[in-house]
Structure formats: C-alpha cells, structure tokens
Amino acid sequence: MPKAVSEPPAGEKLASSTTAEDAAVTLRAAAKAVQAELKQRSVGATGAGKSVLEATALMAADPMLIKGAVKLITNNGTSAERAIWESAASVAEMLHNLGGYMAERSTDVLDVRSRIVAELRGVPAPGIPAADEPFILVADDLAPADTATLNPAIVLALVTSGGGPQSHTAIIARALGLPAVVAAPGVDDIADGTSIYVDGAAGSITVDPDADQVAAAEAWATTAATLAVFSGEGATADGHLVPLLANVGGAADAVKAAAAGAQGVGLLRTEFCFLDRDEEPTLDEQVTAYRGVFDAFPGKKVVVRTLDAGADKPLPFLTDASEPNPALGVRGYRTDFTSPGVLKRQLAAIATAAEGTEADVWVMAPMISTAEEAADFAAMCREAGLKTPGVMVEVPSAALTSESILGLVDFASLGTNDLTQYAMAADRQLGPLAALNTPWQPAVLRLIQLTVAGSVAEGNNKPVGVCGEAAADPALAVVLVGLGVNTLSMTARALSAVAAVLATVTVPEAQRLAAVALAAPSAVEARARVRAELPILDELGL
Amino acid sequence: MSERTATIASRVGLHARPAAIFAEAVGALDLEVTIALESDPAEDAMDASSILSLMSLGAGNGQVVVLRAEGDGADEALESLVKILETDLDAE
Numbered sequence: 001m002p003k004a005v006s007e008p009p010a011g012e013k014l015a016s017s018t019t020a021e022d023a024a025v026t027l028r029a030a031a032k033a034v035q036a037e038l039k040q041r042s043v044g045a046t047g048a049g050k051s052v053l054e055a056t057a058l059m060a061a062d063p064m065l066i067k068g069a070v071k072l073i074t075n076n077g078t079s080a081e082r083a084i085w086e087s088a089a090s091v092a093e094m095l096h097n098l099g100g101y102m103a104e105r106s107t108d109v110l111d112v113r114s115r116i117v118a119e120l121r122g123v124p125a126p127g128i129p130a131a132d133e134p135f136i137l138v139a140d141d142l143a144p145a146d147t148a149t150l151n152p153a154i155v156l157a158l159v160t161s162g163g164g165p166q167s168h169t170a171i172i173a174r175a176l177g178l179p180a181v182v183a184a185p186g187v188d189d190i191a192d193g194t195s196i197y198v199d200g201a202a203g204s205i206t207v208d209p210d211a212d213q214v215a216a217a218e219a220w221a222t223t224a225a226t227l228a229v230f231s232g233e234g235a236t237a238d239g240h241l242v243p244l245l246a247n248v249g250g251a252a253d254a255v256k257a258a259a260a261g262a263q264g265v266g267l268l269r270t271e272f273c274f275l276d277r278d279e280e281p282t283l284d285e286q287v288t289a290y291r292g293v294f295d296a297f298p299g300k301k302v303v304v305r306t307l308d309a310g311a312d313k314p315l316p317f318l319t320d321a322s323e324p325n326p327a328l329g330v331r332g333y334r335t336d337f338t339s340p341g342v343l344k345r346q347l348a349a350i351a352t353a354a355e356g357t358e359a360d361v362w363v364m365a366p367m368i369s370t371a372e373e374a375a376d377f378a379a380m381c382r383e384a385g386l387k388t389p390g391v392m393v394e395v396p397s398a399a400l401t402s403e404s405i406l407g408l409v410d411f412a413s414l415g416t417n418d419l420t421q422y423a424m425a426a427d428r429q430l431g432p433l434a435a436l437n438t439p440w441q442p443a444v445l446r447l448i449q450l451t452v453a454g455s456v457a458e459g460n461n462k463p464v465g466v467c468g469e470a471a472a473d474p475a476l477a478v479v480l481v482g483l484g485v486n487t488l489s490m491t492a493r494a495l496s497a498v499a500a501v502l503a504t505v506t507v508p509e510a511q512r513l514a515a516v517a518l519a520a521p522s523a524v525e526a527r528a529r530v531r532a533e534l535p536i537l538d539e540l541g542l
Numbered sequence: 543m544s545e546r547t548a549t550i551a552s553r554v555g556l557h558a559r560p561a562a563i564f565a566e567a568v569g570a571l572d573l574e575v576t577i578a579l580e581s582d583p584a585e586d587a588m589d590a591s592s593i594l595s596l597m598s599l600g601a602g603n604g605q606v607v608v609l610r611a612e613g614d615g616a617d618e619a620l621e622s623l624v625k626i627l628e629t630d631l632d633a634e
Contacts, residue, residue: 055562055593063592091594102557102597109594 001139002124005114008081014073023080024070028061030080030119034112035060041130052108060112065091081120088113103278128155136198138187141429142169152176157198159205161187164434166417166469173200174472177493179220181205183434201542220541230261230496234488238506242481244499245301245489247467251292257492264301264360266413266489267467268293270346271313279317280342286349291357298358303413303467303489304350305392306343308332308366318342327421332367332392333377347384354386364390364413369397371404378409392467394418399447402454406462414451414485416468420444439470440523445479449518452484465489474501474542475531481507482514497542504536544616546609547580548627555602556627564626565593571619573611580606590623 014023035057042053059065068087072078078086092106092113114126128137128150137155141162150172158180163169165182173180179200190196190207197209197217206213234244245266246257250273254265273281273289281289294302309315310331318339323329336343347363354361365377368391381389393399394415406412416439421428423444426436439445448466455464465487470476472494478501480488488498505513513530520526531537552560568575568591576587579601587610588595601607607627609620 051559051562055559058562058565058593062594063589064594064598065592094598095594098598098600102600105597 001128001137002118002126003140005117005121005123005126008079008085008117010082012079012082013077014079018079020074020077023073023083026120027069027073027080027084027116028066030116031061031066031084033119034115034125037125037130038112038115055105056108056112059109060116065109065112081117084113084116084120088116136196138190139169140188141167141182141431142172150176152178157200158182159184159187159196159198160431161185162429162431164428164431164437166420166428166437166439171469171491174469174494175491183431185431201537223541230499232261232263234263234495234499234502236481236502236505236507236510238508240481240507242502243301243487244495245303245465245467245487246492246495247489248293248492250289251296253492254293254296258296260492260495262297262492262495264297264303265293266301266303266465266471266487268302268304270305270307271309271315274307274309274315274318275313277315277317280345283345283349283352286346287353290350290353294353294357294359294361300359301362302359303362303364303390303465306333306346306350306363306365307335309335327418327427333365333373334367344380344384347380347386351385360388361386362388362390362411364392364411366392366415367395367418368392368405369395371401371408374398374405375408393451393464394422394468396423396447399451399454402451402464403457404454406455406458406460409462411463411465412451412455413489414448414464414466414468414470416444416448416466416470419447419468423447435523438523438527439468439473439476440517440527442518442520442523442526445483445514445518445526448480448485449483449514456484463487472498474498475527475534475537477502478505478510478534479514479517479530481505482510482512497540500540501534501536501542504534543610543612544620546620546624547606548609548624550601550603550605550607551628551630553603553630555605556596556599556607561593561596564623565591565596567623567626573613573616573619575609575611575619575623578608578610580608584608584610 038053038057038060042050042057065087069083072083072086073080088109092109095106095109096103118125131154134154134156136157136159138159141160157178158169158173160169160182161184163182167182169180169182179198181198181200181203184205195208197206197213234242243263245264246262247267248254248257248265249269273286310319310326310329318335319330330338350363363381363386368374374391378389389409390411390413391405391409392415393412398405402412420437420439420441424436424441426433428437452464455462463486466480466485467489471488472490474497477488477498513533516529517526520529550556575590577590578587588599609623611620
C-alpha cells in the first residue's frame with residue numbers, strides 16, 4: 001500500500017520553468033485522470049460503495065474545486081500541488097460547516113485531493129491498490145476506514161510492518177477470515193510483484209515460496225471453506241455447554257451472525273450509531289438501530305455495550321482529542337462524568353428498543369474501574385427499566401475487585417484487548433510492543449482467572465464471559481473454558497473454528513491446559529505448549 | 543435567458559446519488575446552466591454541473607430551485623433537467 005500523501009509545503013510557488021497556464025493545464029489533466037480512474041472503479045462496485053465512488057469521481061473534476069485552484073495558480077503563482085491542496089481544504093471546510101450528511105462528504109473531498117496530488121507527483125494513488133488479480137496487501141498498518149474498501153475476494157492476506165495482535169489490522173483480518181502477519185519489520189522492503197507465502201498461524205512470511213508451500217496454501221483454502229459451518233451449539237467433548245456468541249457492530253452484522261449460527265450477541269458495539277456524527281443521534285434513530293439487532297435474535301441473548309468513545313474512537317461531541325493520554329483518559333463510561341445525559345438517553349433508547357422485540361437484552365458499561373461506578377451504572381439501568389446490568393472487565397482494577405463488583409451487577413464480560421493493553425502497559429497500536437500485547441501473556445491469563453474467582457467468591461454464579469479477540473483464538477478459547485469462563489463472543493467468522501476445537505477437549509483437559517498456560521514462563525511458551533496438545537489445530541490448518 | 547423552476551422530489555434532497563445524476567446530465571449538455579434556491583438572488587446562482595456546488599446549495603426535498611440557461615436549445619435542455627429533479631431519484 002502506498003504511503004499517505006504528504007502536504008505540499010505552505011506557500012509553495014510555481015517552478016521557475018513552469019508558467020501559470022502550463023500548471024493549470026497539468027492540474028486539469030491530473031484531475032481528469034483521477035476522475036477516469038474512480039469512474040472505472042465504480043463500474044465494478046455495488047451498492048453504497050458504488051454511489052460513493054460515482055460521487056467522488058464527479059468531485060475530482062468539479063468546476064468549483066478546479067476553478068478555485070486555477071485562481072490560486074494564476075493570481076498568486078501558487079504551484080499546482082499547493083493550489084489544489086488549498087482549494088480542496090476550503091471546499092472541505094465549507095462542507096464540514098454545513099453539518100450532517102454534507103460534513104461526512106468532506107473526507108471524500110480530502111481523499112480526492114490526495115489522489116490528484118499523487119497523480120501530479122507521479123506516485124501511486126493512496127489507499128488500497130485496485131487490481132484485477134488477487135494479491136497480498138503489505139502496509140505499515142491499516143485503519144478502521146480501510147475495512148470499507150478491502151475486498152476479500154481480491155485481497156488474500158494482510159501483512160503489516162506495524163500494529164500488533166490486537167490492532168485494527170488483526171481485527172479486520174479476523175472479521176474477513178484472512179491470514180495475517182502483523183508487526184513484521186522489514187516488509188516494507190518487499191518489492192511489488194514479489195511472490196510471498198504468508199502463514200498466519202505460524203506468524204511467518206516466506207519470499208519466493210517453494211512447491212510445498214504453494215500446495216499448503218491451496219489446501220488451506222479448501223479447509224477454510226469446509227470449516228465455515230457451525231452447528232449452532234458450542235460444547236466440550238464431555239457435553240459442557242459453552243454458548244458461542246457473536247461480536248457485532250449493527251443490524252447487518254447481526255443478521256450475518258445469526259445466519260452463521262451464533263447463539264446470541266455477546267457484544268453489540270453501539271458506537272456505529274454515533275461515529276462520524278457531529279451530534280448525538282436522536283432517540284428514534286437509536287431505537288431503530290438497536291431494534292434491527294434485537295430482531296435478528298428472537299429468544300436469544302443480546303448484550304449491548306453502552307457507548308465506548310475515546311482513545312482510538314474519538315467522538316467530537318463527547319471526547320477531548322487534546323488529552324495527553326487518550327487510552328487513560330475520559331473514555332467509555334467515564335464520558336458520563338464530563339457529558340452527563342448522553343448515557344441516560346442511550347439507556348432509555350435501549351429499553352424502548354427492547355420492548356416489543358423478543359431478544360433477551362442485557363446491558364454493560366465499558367471501562368468500569370470501581371465497584372462504586374458499577375453500582376451507579378446498575379442504578380441507571382434500573383431507572384431506565386433495563387433488568388440485566390453488567391460491566392466490561394478491561395481495566396485491571398475491575399478484574400482485581402470482581403467479587404465486590406459482581407455483588408452489584410448481574411454479569412461481567414472480559415474485554416481482553418484493552419485488558420491486555422492496560423495490564424502490560426503497552427499501546428495496542430505500536431509494532432515494537434506487539435509481543436507484549438498478546439492475551440497469552442501469563443499476567444493477563446491470571447487476571448482472567450482472578451475475575452472468575454471473584455464470581456465464585458461472590459456466591460451467585462454470575463456469568464463471566466469473554467468478548468475480546470482472545471475468544472476467537474481456538475487454542476486460547478480452550479484455555480478460557482479451562483479458567484472457568486462461561487461464554488465466548490467473537491467475530492462470526494471464528495465460530496466454527498472455535499466450536500470444532502472445543503468439541504475435542506473435555507472440561508478437565510481444558511482445565512489442565514489452562515494450568516499449563518498459567519505456569520508457562522512466557523506468552524510464546526504458553527501458546528506453544530497449549531497448541532502442542534491440540535492436534536486438531538494442525539488438522540484444520542488453524 | 544431561459545428560466546425554469548423545479549421542486550426537488552428526491553426524498554433526502556439534492557445530494558449524493560440524485561446530485562450526481564443531475565450534475566452529469568448538466569455536464570452532458572453544451573450549455574452553461576446555473577441553479578439557485580428560489581429565495582436566492584440570481585447573482586448567487588451556482589454552476590449546476592458542479593456536484594460540490596449542488597451539495598453546498600443544500601436543496602432539500604420539496605424545496606423549489608430555479609434553473610437558468612442561455613443559447614440554442616436552452617428551453618428543451620431545462621425541461622429535461624426539470625424532469626430529473628422532479629423524479630424521486632432515491633427510489634432506485
């Protein structure tokens with residue numbers, strides 16, 4: 001993936017050898033070229049993607065945008081690159097100030113701008129490359145926005161030099177079922193067009209693979225297809241039920257998850273309703289959005305996580321982008337301290353949506369750090385008429401005080417991605433810290449064990465589930481069951497793999513493997529030793 | 543100068559798909575067409591072939607806009623554009 005397009009220096013003027021007319025001609029040609037490329041892409045696209053590409057294609061050669069730039073070239077002697085940069089900036093600002101739908105299009109204008117500048121510089125256009133043949137994508141790291149343009153029919157695997165096992169790239173890869181290797185320094189040096197073999201399970205990349213590896217890649221594709229079917233009931237070999245649920249981000253996800261056999265929703269990320277907005281969504285908008293998910297799971301459990309904004313999910317009307325340490329800042333439940341009312345209204349919307357559907361709606365708050373917060377949240381839920389309040393355990397303090405917290409709420413759900421980040425004091429997005437950011441770290445497993453112990457001590461068997469990426473790792477899922485976790489919630493794609501592996505171990509075996517993992521001297525050893533005792537993993541190519 | 547008014551029929555107003563269809567239709571003509579909200583003065587009229595201008599116009603469902611063009615075939619051209627605006631393009 002090409003590097004992001006850098007801003008042309010402020011005040012850059014035309015080169016002495018270029019006249020204003022020449023620059024204007026070059027700019028128009030570049031804009032037309034970008035327009036043609038986007039138009040071509042739109043032909044192959046469908047649905048919402050198609051409309052966006054068609055509209056952006058028109059924007060590329062839009063008279064308002066180009067005339068603005070040509071004016072700067074002619075009147076101020078500005079260089080073509082700088083002129084389009086500034087013209088697009090003011091158009092984007094104008095759209096942003098209109099608010100609502102128009103404001104969302106301002107990012108499209110900036111994307112078009114990057115493409116025109118790239119064309120002027122003669123470098124590849126930014127973003128995921130378009131291609132006719134399937135390819136393996138190599139990048140520094142991928143952003144949540146890249147998921148929209150990533151076509152799993154064309155992209156075979158993901159390789160990044162940055163990121164870590166719980167970064168966005170890893171999440172996208174899991175969601176799309178793509179092999180991936182992250183935090184792989186040096187991959188930037190692999191030339192375009194080189195043949196490589198990516199083994200996601202082993203975490204290795206081989207340049208110029210041999211015939212055996214080519215065969216293995218083909219075999220995996222067949223197994224992955226057969227593994228796609230989940231019977232709909234998660235259980236161990238000795239019949240202990242382990243409900244397998246799905247993590248979803250909206251109604252479309254929920255419908256797919258239900259089709260994939262998910263036994264419910266273990267994590268409904270409600271941010272989808274709030275992201276990219278200038279203001280809080282209305283009660284009606286929220287009710288419709290949540291109902292769409294509830295209606296996909298009649299008679300089943302749907303666990304709603306209240307708004308989790310902040311850190312890598314900023315919301316302009318709720319979180320402060322100037323915080324020095326966003327991961328340690330006002331995020332999740334804490335936004336209720338600085339912006340009271342939003343949470344209350346969200347709970348009312350959830351309650352309204354829950355009436356008149358047949359789903360069993362549970363609600364949990366993210367980033368709960370103390371028993372006092374848990375009590376306050378439970379009170380807010382009761383006031384809204386929600387019967388089953390719970391908390392996410394992702395702040396280590398909650399894991400360590402789970403007994404008193406569970407005395408105040410009905411369930412806990414471990415958010416292992418952030419729990420790992422906080423326990424190991426390692427930013428999820430930094431490549432150099434990737435080795436620390438794995439839930440296989442013995443300290444993290446210990447915190448999970450302690451959370452379960454708290455529930456046991458509390459005496460009412462209140463369920464403890466896992467909804468972080470850890471649940472999607474079949475070998476780790478066995479360890480979690482061995483540690484006493486009651487339910488696992490994951491991307492719908494992982495359901496059948498996890499079910500297949502769980503079905504090969506009894507509860508005592510799972511407990512023994514959990515002990516093996518806890519006793520291991522390192523995360524790498526823990527993973528290796530557990531995997532060594534699960535031959536099904538090799539058989540299924542997991 | 544030929545002039546026609548049209549009431550925006552697209553459910554969500556003149557944006558994205560409807561705006562793109564309209565802007566492309568204007569672009570295909572040989573004439574320069576301007577567009578303005580009925581309430582705006584003629585000098586503020588914008589280039590109807592510019593999707594960005596259309597978006598900034600913010601014409602919502604039910605609002606009336608004025609299209610202006612000059613030259614051979616201006617009347618017929620404006621008629622066809624009015625037809626586009628008065629079709630609910632969101633319905634596709």
